[in-house]
Amino acid sequence: MSEEIGGEIVPDSTRELEIDNEVDLMIEDLDLWYGSKQALYGVSLPIAKNSVTALIGPSGCGKSTLLRTINRMNDLIPICHYEGKITKGDIEITAKDADLVEIRKNIGMVFQRPNPFPKSIYDNVGYGVRLHHQPTREELDAIVEKSLRRAAIWKEVADRLHDLGTSLSGGQQQRLCIARTIAIEPDVILMDEPCSALDPIATAAIEELILELKKDFTVVIVTHSMSQAARVSDYTGFMYLGRMVEFNKTDKIFSDPDQELTKRYITGRFG
Amino acid sequence: MKEDRVAPLKDIDRLKKRSRSRRNIVEKGGSLTLATSGLVGLFFLLVLVWQIALPTFIEGETGEIYAASEFIPVSEYIMEWDHPNVDENGAILTEVITLKLSWEENGKEQNQDIEIRILPERGIVNDVYINASTGVSTEVLEVSKKAKFHIYSTLEVPINVEQTTGPVPKADATGQPLVSSFVVSADVHLLADDEGIVFEPLELLAWGSLLATTAVMTFPKPFALKQVQRIKGKEKPAKYLFLALAAATLVAGAFSFSSILGALCFLIASTSLLRMHEGLHRLLGQGRTIAETDRLVHSITNRDGVLMWSRMVLFVATLFIPFAIEIPFLTERYQDIFQPYASGIRSAFFGTVWVMSIAMIVSIPVSIGAAIYLEEYAAPTRTTKLIQALVTNLAGVPSIVFGMFGLAIFVKQGGIGMGLGPSILAAGLTMGVMAMPIIVLASQEALRSVPQSLRESAYGVGCTRWQVVKDHVLPSAMPGIMTGSILAMSRIMGEAAPLVVVGAAALVLFDPEPLAGLTGGNVNFTVIPIQIYFWTSEPDHAWHSMAAAASIALIVLLVAMNSIAIILRQHFRRRLNQ
Ligand SMILES: Nc1ncnc2c1ncn2[C@@H]1O[C@H](COP(=O)(O)OP(=O)(O)O)[C@@H](O)[C@H]1O
Ligand SMILES: [Mg+2]
Numbered sequence: 001m002s003e004e005i006g007g008e009i010v011p012d013s014t015r016e017l018e019i020d021n022e023v024d025l026m027i028e029d030l031d032l033w034y035g036s037k038q039a040l041y042g043v044s045l046p047i048a049k050n051s052v053t054a055l056i057g058p059s060g061c062g063k064s065t066l067l068r069t070i071n072r073m074n075d076l077i078p079i080c081h082y083e084g085k086i087t088k089g090d091i092e093i094t095a096k097d098a099d100l101v102e103i104r105k106n107i108g109m110v111f112q113r114p115n116p117f118p119k120s121i122y123d124n125v126g127y128g129v130r131l132h133h134q135p136t137r138e139e140l141d142a143i144v145e146k147s148l149r150r151a152a153i154w155k156e157v158a159d160r161l162h163d164l165g166t167s168l169s170g171g172q173q174q175r176l177c178i179a180r181t182i183a184i185e186p187d188v189i190l191m192d193e194p195c196s197a198l199d200p201i202a203t204a205a206i207e208e209l210i211l212e213l214k215k216d217f218t219v220v221i222v223t224h225s226m227s228q229a230a231r232v233s234d235y236t237g238f239m240y241l242g243r244m245v246e247f248n249k250t251d252k253i254f255s256d257p258d259q260e261l262t263k264r265y266i267t268g269r270f271g
Numbered sequence: 272m273k274e275d276r277v278a279p280l281k282d283i284d285r286l287k288k289r290s291r292s293r294r295n296i297v298e299k300g301g302s303l304t305l306a307t308s309g310l311v312g313l314f315f316l317l318v319l320v321w322q323i324a325l326p327t328f329i330e331g332e333t334g335e336i337y338a339a340s341e342f343i344p345v346s347e348y349i350m351e352w353d354h355p356n357v358d359e360n361g362a363i364l365t366e367v368i369t370l371k372l373s374w375e376e377n378g379k380e381q382n383q384d385i386e387i388r389i390l391p392e393r394g395i396v397n398d399v400y401i402n403a404s405t406g407v408s409t410e411v412l413e414v415s416k417k418a419k420f421h422i423y424s425t426l427e428v429p430i431n432v433e434q435t436t437g438p439v440p441k442a443d444a445t446g447q448p449l450v451s452s453f454v455v456s457a458d459v460h461l462l463a464d465d466e467g468i469v470f471e472p473l474e475l476l477a478w479g480s481l482l483a484t485t486a487v488m489t490f491p492k493p494f495a496l497k498q499v500q501r502i503k504g505k506e507k508p509a510k511y512l513f514l515a516l517a518a519a520t521l522v523a524g525a526f527s528f529s530s531i532l533g534a535l536c537f538l539i540a541s542t543s544l545l546r547m548h549e550g551l552h553r554l555l556g557q558g559r560t561i562a563e564t565d566r567l568v569h570s571i572t573n574r575d576g577v578l579m580w581s582r583m584v585l586f587v588a589t590l591f592i593p594f595a596i597e598i599p600f601l602t603e604r605y606q607d608i609f610q611p612y613a614s615g616i617r618s619a620f621f622g623t624v625w626v627m628s629i630a631m632i633v634s635i636p637v638s639i640g641a642a643i644y645l646e647e648y649a650a651p652t653r654t655t656k657l658i659q660a661l662v663t664n665l666a667g668v669p670s671i672v673f674g675m676f677g678l679a680i681f682v683k684q685g686g687i688g689m690g691l692g693p694s695i696l697a698a699g700l701t702m703g704v705m706a707m708p709i710i711v712l713a714s715q716e717a718l719r720s721v722p723q724s725l726r727e728s729a730y731g732v733g734c735t736r737w738q739v740v741k742d743h744v745l746p747s748a749m750p751g752i753m754t755g756s757i758l759a760m761s762r763i764m765g766e767a768a769p770l771v772v773v774g775a776a777a778l779v780l781f782d783p784e785p786l787a788g789l790t791g792g793n794v795n796f797t798v799i800p801i802q803i804y805f806w807t808s809e810p811d812h813a814w815h816s817m818a819a820a821a822s823i824a825l826i827v828l829l830v831a832m833n834s835i836a837i838i839l840r841q842h843f844r845r846r847l848n849q
Pocket of ligand 1: 034039057058059060061062063064065066077
């Protein structure tokens, strides 16, 4: 049940996927190709409700790809195609006729590089809400304020709500993007290395935020930082060369991993 | 001692410095060369404009008596003055009229001046004869006003005729040319002239208020901002006041072009004012002071869509509102086949305006749609790639080919032809088709420059594809699309070749009817480049002057259109750099 790639024994994607919590999302046997190049090999993963699941692994192992498949963002890449199944309750996300708008509304995403709309801060947060609902001015004001507060950026922008979102600093922009995502109250928030472009203070603010968000949302976070994964997550999946090498409770992965490969990665003896 | 210790570093320093100074030299040299070549280019451009403009300054009669030959033994030159320059007693009323005749004889330059006296009484006719043995027959010539006189020459060399002093042939009694603005001259009246008020004071007010708000927005200075601050609490009344003023301008000006512009000025001025006030208010709410204008610039630039529109409207309005600029050559006079200098390009000007309008209406929406389809919707299949290649190549197809296309599709009846005849409609459609590939390519470029991350973030909050395009991609790409469209329009404005094929007429003595091709009526039309083309092929020098004047008019129109494109592009760049 393993393969030798470049002198390295790479086990197949793991099937040991026990979790204690209620399952929110279930990924089963996902194979994905960019053109003729396979990027994911039989990845399976349960995502626990109201908890933080971290995906770790070296660059190019397919973490972003897996994340982007969950809200079907990969559909924007014409050469990308996949097989396998992702379900959320009794909704099949990967179905051909799935309602993409509904999926993306319920599964929000925060990108690696902050990408606010070139609109005002207020409109950045309010846009998605207006897209799906018809709030009155007062209701929208309340939603915008609440989302900005939850994203821990309200104090900094309260008096400049009508400035361009793009005029904020990098860390503020990322928190604005988080506010934009939680304003439409999705069930799941996908975060792709949300702190990679940020300084330590902003990173700390966002980590705190993630722990806060866990109470209401299911969070999946891709991260390069072992310590970050250990700090914020409940479950951790280690990926390597497109395979889900090991998945387990974060404590278990960081204290006593089953796989030799995982051990080498988290202790930094890799490569 | 200290120096010694840092010695190893110093070497590196020197290395760096050397390369930097070389870079500086290269840069300076490069920019100097660029500047010089730019200046040279500018100089040639000036010479070109001067050369075009020169014939339009008519100072007196100039021309040439052709050389006589075996076949034409005598060549003649005909002149005529409208008004006398002497009274009954022979006293000179205006400047003396002197004609200088010069020719070359046996390698020597020959000169002869003739003084011409135009008498008030009628019926006196005299002619001038030049032949090899006796030379010029007279030095003083007396003829009646409005009497044609001939200069006959039997010389086998050409003779230059040049009027050195005195009123020109088509002059009034005072010696001023009969046609007051005989080529391109703009009569600029200020607020009022002898005949009363030239334009509506309301329009001037509109222009002034737009000028003021644009200036304050562009260069926010504390004292001006204090004034803006005063409308606090009166925003609603201020808005209604401006609305009322705009409506009043429209009604008072009977919905003329300048009154519409005036109303637009009022509307944009009020928007700018209120936006500025809003920005100011927010700034003060943040505990800033008016003196911190730097912050305000930032706060206002977020609204610089308003600034862009205010600049554009100001630019157009400046041409029409503050001065009643009259360019009879452009907007009033038709071609007069007997009097070149009294001719104008009214029919060609309106022909151009109509052809451009129709081309714009048919090409811009379709092309933007095509660009959106190709960039945002079409999957990169072989068919799309083929279409893309076709569009790219179409942009390079010679314009005459589009003319043939227009002839076959729009002009001719039968087969695939729509049978619109050689009409404005056919011409506009042809030009529109010609502009399409250019606009498609420019729009695609603009759409492509919208970052993919913007699309992703829009999809991420659950937008449909159309919502992504409508709310995010198009607004970001719009300035680029508009710049491209305007540049395409100004390119086709100068095209003559396709319209020669479509069948623009040489002589049109009425305003063109834009829909004549469909509804029936007179389909004849012409446009400025065509008019220039036909006038330059006339034998009479005077028409060449008129062609030059029309060229200048065309250049000015093109510059005006490109300026709008430049304003748009600058606005776009600023937004990107923010
Ligand atoms: N748009 C794409 N087109 C082609 N290949 C891609 C694309 N995006 C990612 N890949 C490939 O898929 C693999 C996984 O990439 P990614 O999911 O971005 O890795 P990670 O996020 O773990 O660093 C890489 O080998 C990468 O080269
Ligand atoms: Mg990645």
